[in-house]
Amino acid sequence: MMLKDLFKKSPSANYISLSAAKIKEPNVPTGMWKKCNKCQAPLYTEDVRKNHYICPKCGGYFRMHAYRRIEMIADEGTFEEWDRGLISGNPLKYAGYEKKLEALREKTNLDEAVTTGVCRIGGFPAVLGVCDARFLMSSMGWAVGEKITRAVERASQEKLPVVLFCCSGGARMQEGIVSLMQMAKTSAALKRHSDAGLLTVTVLTDPTTGGVTASFAMLGDIILAEPEALIGFAGPRVIEQTIGQKLPEGFQRSEFLLKHGFLDAIVAREDMKDTLAHILSLHQSGKRLNLPEKWPRRIQGEEPEDGKEPGAAEKKSAPEAASPWERVQISRMASRPSGLDYIERLFTGFMELHGDRCYGDDGAVVGGIASFHGVPVTVIAQQKGKTTKDNIARNFGMPSPEGYRKALRLMKQAEKFGRPIVCFVDTPGAFCGLEAEERGQGSAIAENLFEMSGLKVPVLSVVIGEGGSGGALAMAVANEVWMLENSIYSILSPEGFASILWKDSKRAPEAARVMKITARDLKKLGIIERIIAEPGCAGEQNLHRICGEMEEYMAEFLLKYQDMEPRQIADQRYRRFRNM
Numbered sequence: 362m363m364l365k366d367l368f369k370k371s372p373s374a375n376y377i378s379l380s381a382a383k384i385k386e387p388n389v390p391t392g393m394w395k396k397c398n399k400c401q402a403p404l405y406t407e408d409v410r411k412n413h414y415i416c417p418k419c420g421g422y423f424r425m426h427a428y429r430r431i432e433m434i435a436d437e438g439t440f441e442e443w444d445r446g447l448i449s450g451n452p453l454k455y456a457g458y459e460k461k462l463e464a465l466r467e468k469t470n471l472d473e474a475v476t477t478g479v480c481r482i483g484g485f486p487a488v489l490g491v492c493d494a495r496f497l498m499s500s501m502g503w504a505v506g507e508k509i510t511r512a513v514e515r516a517s518q519e520k521l522p523v524v525l526f527c528c529s530g531g532a533r534m535q536e537g538i539v540s541l542m543q544m545a546k547t548s549a550a551l552k553r554h555s556d557a558g559l560l561t562v563t564v565l566t567d568p569t570t571g572g573v574t575a576s577f578a579m580l581g582d583i584i585l586a587e588p589e590a591l592i593g594f595a596g597p598r599v600i601e602q603t604i605g606q607k608l609p610e611g612f613q614r615s616e617f618l619l620k621h622g623f624l625d626a627i628v629a630r631e632d633m634k635d636t637l638a639h640i641l642s643l644h645q646s647g648k649r650l651n652l653p654e655k656w657p658r659r660i661q662g663e664e665p666e667d668g669k670e671p672g673a674a675e676k677k678s679a680p681e682a683a684s685p686w687e688r689v690q691i692s693r694m695a696s697r698p699s700g701l702d703y704i705e706r707l708f709t710g711f712m713e714l715h716g717d718r719c720y721g722d723d724g725a726v727v728g729g730i731a732s733f734h735g736v737p738v739t740v741i742a743q744q745k746g747k748t749t750k751d752n753i754a755r756n757f758g759m760p761s762p763e764g765y766r767k768a769l770r771l772m773k774q775a776e777k778f779g780r781p782i783v784c785f786v787d788t789p790g791a792f793c794g795l796e797a798e799e800r801g802q803g804s805a806i807a808e809n810l811f812e813m814s815g816l817k818v819p820v821l822s823v824v825i826g827e828g829g830s831g832g833a834l835a836m837a838v839a840n841e842v843w844m845l846e847n848s849i850y851s852i853l854s855p856e857g858f859a860s861i862l863w864k865d866s867k868r869a870p871e872a873a874r875v876m877k878i879t880a881r882d883l884k885k886l887g888i889i890e891r892i893i894a895e896p897g898c899a900g901e902q903n904l905h906r907i908c909g910e911m912e913e914y915m916a917e918f919l920l921k922y923q924d925m926e927p928r929q930i931a932d933q934r935y936r937r938f939r940n941m
């Protein structure tokens with residue numbers, strides 16, 4: 362009997378009438394039907410299972426049993442469970458606790474609220490921990506803390522990444538202070554794992570709250586969440602009681618957390634396995650550049666070919682006639698390719714990561730991990746919008762403190778995993794506004810200059826449009842800085858310069874000349890290493906050619922640093938700025 366037939370008989374079918382139907386149809390065994398708790402639709406269990414436990418009617422997510430989740434994420438037959446049978450005692454001698462656990466074990470066929478083990482995900486080995494809400498709301502008592510800690514410790518020993526599917530009501534009240542200590546214990550294990558240069562990915566599912574949010578759930582190098590999951594430290598009911606106000610719609614949901622900078626990405630359940638496999642693939646160590654054979658031998662690290670550079674075009678194609686002021690205008694053109702245009706053409710498999718883990722996710726800065734000829738790299742770009750709406754979302758490419766903090770977070774992460782960093786600079790300047798000052802714009806920029814100077818991985822910055830002042834420099838403390846031929850890099854805008862020094866912003870064209878802000882001037886001054894030719898002006902029509910040249914230079918840059926000691930890389934960058 363099909364579900365639609367049931368609806369024909371009873372258009373207002375609900376769970377009860379379905380049960381009635383079941384009695385009339387003894388062939389339909391119990392358990393074949395499920396009711397969606399979001400839209401109340403009666404559903405065929407098999408349809409729900411095939412649909413990744415997502416309601417086919419309303420798209421709502423069902424909570425998943427740990428073993429179903431493992432089936433969905435681990436490659437078939439690869440999951441090997443660890444510490445099965447490890448169970449909590451009753452440290453407070455809390456009345457009825459042992460009985461309750463026993464009943465739950467029987468009912469759920471689980472020993473505890475978390476299942477751990479090792480598996481392969483898309484072929485990549487990983488340690489996997491999965492919480493199950495059926496077991497006391499997956500609260501963290503001793504056994505949960507111990508299983509996670511053991512799994513992480515073993516992952517550290519075996520140099521494996523950790524993937525944790527979180528879901529929890531928080532610490533387990535019945536175990537009192539012992540439960541509280543699990544927060545510190547799991548966090549400490551993850552700290553050691555991280556210090557060993559190893560990856561942790563956490564996936565927050567509905568609901569992830571309390572002590573788990575305040576420990577292992579929020580400690581992933583990369584933090585993912587399922588859509589619309591409730592995530593928060595204090596539960597909504599507690600907050601409402603405390604502040605005496607009703608909370609707004611969507612408060613503490615995944616989308617809210619993403620906006621506030623605490624998640625890297627929200628990933629639909631059907632895409633989760635592929636996403637995890639992609640992340641794992643970008644964290645394989647010891648990857649080396651794999652360049653096409655037809656590329657010039659010079660780039661492949663062999664003998665130079667009688668002075669032929671890939672960008673020999675740079676000398677002839679520059680429109681000599683363009684004045685500095687004209688270049689200022691070209692650098693600001695709306696049709697100019699943006700950071701994401703370059704990322705899309707120069708790299709493969711770009712995965713955008715969001716948020717500063719502190720306040721917000723700044724649209725004026727995009728960043729993430731991608732691959733460059735087989736080598737994982739962290740790429741970060743200051744991003745202007747293409748349309749008015751996009752420009753508002755990206756604040757016209759003027760980063761806020763949270764944008765610089767996101768950039769720095771991603772750079773520190775790149776350093777941890779030994780990934781080179783490529784930055785695309787294109788900003789009129791850091792955002793000047795009340796909120797930016799409140800959140801420490803100066804401090805955020807300073808922190809980037811401070812931390813970038815010591816990064817032990819190669820950093821390349823390419824100015825693709827406007828390189829406006831400290832806002833640009835905060836992403837350009839690099840081993841090499843390159844500029845597109847018509848880009849500019851300056852202490853402030855020519856308009857600002859003219860109005861400060863000459864009290865006349867109309868003298869901006871003159872200021873543009875005096876300031877030495879073009880790529881050619883800056884190359885002469887020794888401020889930048891390379892000019893990337895723009896045949897005509899950069900635009901959709903010649904982007905392919907510009908990127909082709911940039912790609913070869915980039916390969917050359919990365920080859921140069923591929924075998925350099927981390928300390929040497931930082932020293933080289935230090936000297937570069939020390940000499941200025």
Ligand SMILES: [Zn+2]
Pocket residue numbers: 397398399400401402416417418419420421
């Ligand atoms: Zn539904």
